[in-house]
Amino acid sequence: MRPIDEVVKRIRRGKVFLISSHINLEGDSLGSELALAYILKRLRKKFFIYNMSGLPRNYRFLPLLDFLKIKRIKEFDTAIILDCSESNRLGEVKKMLTSDKVIINIDHHPDNNYFGTVNWVEPTASAVGELIYKLYKKLKIPLNRDVALCLYTAIMTDTGGFRNENTTSSTHRIIAHLLKYGFKPSSVFENVYEGHSLSRMKLLGLGFDNLKMDKKRKIAWMTISQEMLKKAKADLDDIEGFVEIIRSLKGVKLAILFQELSDNKIKIGFRSREGIDAGKLASIFGGGGHFAASGCIVEGKLEKVEKMVIDRIKKEL
Amino acid sequence: MRPIDEVVKRIRRGKVFLISSHINLEGDSLGSELALAYILKRLRKKFFIYNMSGLPRNYRFLPLLDFLKIKRIKEFDTAIILDCSESNRLGEVKKMLTSDKVIINIDHHPDNNYFGTVNWVEPTASAVGELIYKLYKKLKIPLNRDVALCLYTAIMTDTGGFRNENTTSSTHRIIAHLLKYGFKPSSVFENVYEGHSLSRMKLLGLGFDNLKMDKKRKIAWMTISQEMLKKAKADLDDIEGFVEIIRSLKGVKLAILFQELSDNKIKIGFRSREGIDAGKLASIFGGGGHFAASGCIVEGKLEKVEKMVIDRIKKEL
Numbered sequence: 001m002r003p004i005d006e007v008v009k010r011i012r013r014g015k016v017f018l019i020s021s022h023i024n025l026e027g028d029s030l031g032s033e034l035a036l037a038y039i040l041k042r043l044r045k046k047f048f049i050y051n052m053s054g055l056p057r058n059y060r061f062l063p064l065l066d067f068l069k070i071k072r073i074k075e076f077d078t079a080i081i082l083d084c085s086e087s088n089r090l091g092e093v094k095k096m097l098t099s100d101k102v103i104i105n106i107d108h109h110p111d112n113n114y115f116g117t118v119n120w121v122e123p124t125a126s127a128v129g130e131l132i133y134k135l136y137k138k139l140k141i142p143l144n145r146d147v148a149l150c151l152y153t154a155i156m157t158d159t160g161g162f163r164n165e166n167t168t169s170s171t172h173r174i175i176a177h178l179l180k181y182g183f184k185p186s187s188v189f190e191n192v193y194e195g196h197s198l199s200r201m202k203l204l205g206l207g208f209d210n211l212k213m214d215k216k217r218k219i220a221w222m223t224i225s226q227e228m229l230k231k232a233k234a235d236l237d238d239i240e241g242f243v244e245i246i247r248s249l250k251g252v253k254l255a256i257l258f259q260e261l262s263d264n265k266i267k268i269g270f271r272s273r274e275g276i277d278a279g280k281l282a283s284i285f286g287g288g289g290h291f292a293a294s295g296c297i298v299e300g301k302l303e304k305v306e307k308m309v310i311d312r313i314k315k316e317l
Numbered sequence: 318m319r320p321i322d323e324v325v326k327r328i329r330r331g332k333v334f335l336i337s338s339h340i341n342l343e344g345d346s347l348g349s350e351l352a353l354a355y356i357l358k359r360l361r362k363k364f365f366i367y368n369m370s371g372l373p374r375n376y377r378f379l380p381l382l383d384f385l386k387i388k389r390i391k392e393f394d395t396a397i398i399l400d401c402s403e404s405n406r407l408g409e410v411k412k413m414l415t416s417d418k419v420i421i422n423i424d425h426h427p428d429n430n431y432f433g434t435v436n437w438v439e440p441t442a443s444a445v446g447e448l449i450y451k452l453y454k455k456l457k458i459p460l461n462r463d464v465a466l467c468l469y470t471a472i473m474t475d476t477g478g479f480r481n482e483n484t485t486s487s488t489h490r491i492i493a494h495l496l497k498y499g500f501k502p503s504s505v506f507e508n509v510y511e512g513h514s515l516s517r518m519k520l521l522g523l524g525f526d527n528l529k530m531d532k533k534r535k536i537a538w539m540t541i542s543q544e545m546l547k548k549a550k551a552d553l554d555d556i557e558g559f560v561e562i563i564r565s566l567k568g569v570k571l572a573i574l575f576q577e578l579s580d581n582k583i584k585i586g587f588r589s590r591e592g593i594d595a596g597k598l599a600s601i602f603g604g605g606g607h608f609a610a611s612g613c614i615v616e617g618k619l620e621k622v623e624k625m626v627i628d629r630i631k632k633e634l
Contacts, residue, residue, distance in 0.1 A: 162479050162492075163506035172493035175479075179486040189480035190590070194565040198528070201566070205522035211515070248511040249518070273507070 003120035004131075004138055010104055010118050011040070014078035017047035018096065021082045022089040024295075025053040027157025027192060029083040031150040032106075032128040034064040036080060038150075039132075041067075042141050048072050052091035057237050061191040062153060063146035078102040081116065083128040085109035085288065106131055109290065111279065126166040129154025133174050148181035153188055160244075161189065164292070193241070200239075203232035207242060213252070214310075217317050220246050221256035223306055226263075236261075243269040254278070254317070258306050261297070266305040269295045281313060320437035321448075321455055327421055327435050328357070331395035334364040335413065338399045339406040342370040344474025344509060346400040348467040349423075349445040351381040353397060355467075356449075358384075359458050365389050369408035374554050378508040379470060380463035395419040398433065400445040402426035402605065423448055426607065428596065443483040446471025450491050465498035470505055477561075478506070481609065510558070517556075520549035524559060530569070531627075534634050537563050538573035538627065542619055543580075553578075560586040571595070571634070575623050578614070583622040586612045598630060 001009070011017075017040055021029035033049050040047040048070045055068065079101050081087070087094045097103055105116025108131065110123040125131055129151045136143055143151075155175060159167045162175075179185065206228045213220045224239055232238075239259055246255035254276050257269040268285065270278040271293050278294040287296020298305050318326075328334075334357055338346035350366050357364040365387045372385065396418050398404070404411045414420055422433025425448065427440040442448055446468045453460055460468075472492060476484045479492075496502065523545045530537045541556055549555075556576055563572035571593050574586040585602065587595040588610050595611040604613020615622050 163503055165501060165503040167496075167502050169493045169496040172489045172496060176486045176489035176493060179484075179489060184482060185484050186480055186482045186590075194567075196565050197567050198525075198530075201521075201525045201528075201562075204518075205525055208515075208518045208522055211518075213515075245518075248513050250511075250514050273503075 003118065004134060006118045007104055007106065007120050007135070008138055010078060010102055011043070011045075011080075014102060015046065016073055016076040016078070017045055018073075018076045018079040018093075018101075019047060019049045019082070020051055020079065020084075020090060020093045022084040023052045023091045025051050025056060025059075027059065028127045028129055028154040030055070030059055031062065031152075031154030031157070032082045032132045034062060034067055035129070035132045035147050035150040035154070036082065036135070037067040038064060038147050039135060039139060039141055043139075046073065046076075048076075050093060050096075052093055058192050058240075059153070061187075063149055076101070078104065080104045080106065082106050082132075083108070085112045087115045089288065111288075124168070126164075126168060126171045127155045127158035129158065130171065130174060133178075143178070143181060145181040145183060148178040149183045149188070152178045152183070152185070153192065156185075156188060157192060161193070197234070197238060199232050199234035203228060203234040203238055204242060204245065206232055211246070213249075214314065215251065217314060218251055218253040219256065219310075219313065219317070220249055220252045220254075221258065221306070221310065222246055223258040223260070223302055225260045225302055243271045247271040247273065254281075254313070256309070256313070258302060258309070260302045264299055264301065266298050266300060266302055267295065268298060268305075268309060269293075276317070281316060284312060284316070285309065320435065321451060323435045324421055324423065324437050324452070325455055327395060327419055328360065328362075328397075331419060332363065333390055333393040333395070334362055335390075335393045335396040335410075335418075336364060336366045336399070337368055337396065337401075337407060337410045339401040340369045340408045342368050342373060342376075344376065345444045345446055345471040347372070347376055348379065348469075348471030348474070349399045349449045351379060351384055352446070352449045352464050352467040352471070353399065353452070354384040355381060355464050356452060356456065356458055360456075363390065363393075365393075367410060367413075369410055375509050375557075376470070378504075380466055393418070395421065397421045397423065399423050399449075400425070402429045404432045406605070428605075441485070443481075443485060443488045444472045444475035446475065447488065447491060450495075460495070460498060462498040462500060465495040466500045466505070469495045469500070469502070470509065473502075473505060474509060478510070514551070514555060516549050516551035520545060520551040520555055521559060521562065523549055528563070530566075531631065532568065534631060535568055535570040536573065536627075536630065536634070537566055537569045537571075538575065538623070539563055540575040540577070540619055540623055542577045560588045564588040564590065571598075571630070573626070573630070575619060575626070577619045581616055581618065583615050583617060583619055584612065585615060585622075585626060586610075593634070598633060601629060601633070602626065 103116040105119045107121045108125040112121045207222045243257040255271045259267040272278040279289045282294035282296045285296040420433040422436045424438045425442040429438045524539045528539050560574040572588045576584040589595040596606045599611035599613045602613040
């Protein structure tokens with residue numbers, strides 16, 4: 001049986017569902033969760049969505065967000081886990097996946113470790129949103145504007161605005177269909193990527209003051225300290241996208257952002273291109289992710305962590 | 318007869334062609350010119366491309382650029398003008414359009430003034446690239462990787478990466494087809510929008526230092542002087558996209574960039590959203606453009622021009 005057919009079978013059989021996704025929720029995980037929840041609603045199933053991360057500010061515009069408010073039900077029988085390569089990325093939710101539950105694992109990460117009872121993993125899909133779209137087709141559930149907008153957001157964000165290497169002809173065919181439901185792509189972009197504060201730009205300016213480059217190895221990295229945040233009157237949300245901006249610099253193949261979450265906790269983001277495996281690099285420090293985008297959290301003082309990580313990365317490249 | 322059929326008739330009838338487009342060549346004008354030139358080549362017509370503006374740095378990656386080197390032929394009979402709302406935007410090329418020539422005007426600007434012998438103007442097309450794509454279909458000329466890449470670049474850039482309001486379901490259907498010819502969308506994005514220099518970022522930082530906002534009217538503006546360029550070791554190419562960054566600031570509906578070209582010549586770019594007509598604003602100062610993106614050049618000292626323009630715009634809004 002094809003994985004999608006197995007998923008359909010398990011969905012039809014289940015009575016009460018938990019939907020979840022990885023920590024640090026973003027467009028694909030969130031949009032896919034909401035669109036999937038609508039399927040369950042249409043099938044008259046009981047369900048709730050439970051994530052370890054809250055709703056990021058730039059996704060507050062999404063429709064169907066009321067699904068996030070449905071009360072947690074203890075006695076569910078089936079968990080559908082989206083966009084998650086391994087169950088550790090679920091945080092505390094992992095504990096809920098006891099052996100008596102059916103676990104449906106729907107993902108597009110090539111390094112997915114098949115932790116589910118059923119595993120539908122398509123690494124060629126640009127986003128889990130593409131797979132949920134296929135599920136609508138398969139189940140013959142009609143799309144509507146709200147669902148189309150959620151799926152559009154999922155696919156648009158995970159392809160970096162249709163620009164990443166995962167964007168295919170099939171991605172655009174799906175988007176052509178979704179756009180028929182009459183929402184404005186421009187407004188999705190504005191909500192997700194724009195509406196930047198002046199503080200953000202000031203913070204970016206401070207960041208560029210301390211930008212370091214290793215031109216030989218084509219690495220560039222930046223640190224954002226708590227002090228810089230204060231100086232620019234910015235908050236953690238303002239840092240989103242900085243690491244992509246560093247990668248966009250001429251001659252840079254690996255961009256690293258060190259972000260001081262608290263005095264002793266440093267979040268590190270990696271973005272790469274042209275054959276550098278960012279996921280592998282992050283895994284050295286206990287993190288993970290995709291080939292071109294990954295991250296980890298390391299304990300220690302900002303300067304020490306920066307030196308340690310850069311020294312190690314230089315050895316790797 | 319439908320305009321596209323008239324265009325086909327005139328192309329079949331013509332012997333020697335001039336292809337041109339508006340000054341300040343960009344992705345759509347350039348990509349469309351090259352893809353159209355390939356059509357003429359396939360039809361065994363004589364042709365040359367002649368533009369008043371040179372090839373922008375970020376489009377040097379395009380295939381078919383050898384078409385730009387074809388020697389200028391004095392005795393052409395037909396001119397095909399692309400992406401140009403009025404013949405004044407052709408600069409000196411306008412003088413070549415004497416009354417004995419057939420002028421084919423192919424455009425998607427809603428304010429096109431039908432200056433051609435034949436006028437094929439489709440304001441719902443996201444880019445002239447969409448129209449050239451239709452021409453391929455109509456003439457049954459097979460696409461190939463080079464042509465697909467030129468048309469992709471044309472459409473991708475004129476939709477701002479598929480995010481502007483002109484992006485439709487039909488746009489994505491065309492892109493789905495073009496992507497089958499096996500080029501990397503990621504590399505087009507990198508070439509056009511990335512590869513930014515560190516100087517560019519430093520210049521942006523200096524720009525943000527002098528950013529001004531009128532919060533009530535939701536206007537933000539920035540000036541880039543020759544002195545700032547020197548300080549950041551940047552050049553004029555580095556300024557591309559700054560005005561879009563200003564528009565991306567929270568609460569900004571109209572972004573204006575004043576750029577000192579020389580001591581007495583100021584280039585002004587306008588970007589708007591949510592119902593503000595940037596084209597109309599630019600036309601006050603002798604410029605023009607689209608609803609959301611426009612520009613003009615004003616003579617005078619930077620500070621004086623800034624004050625004059627901002628005062629006038631405030632009265633308009």
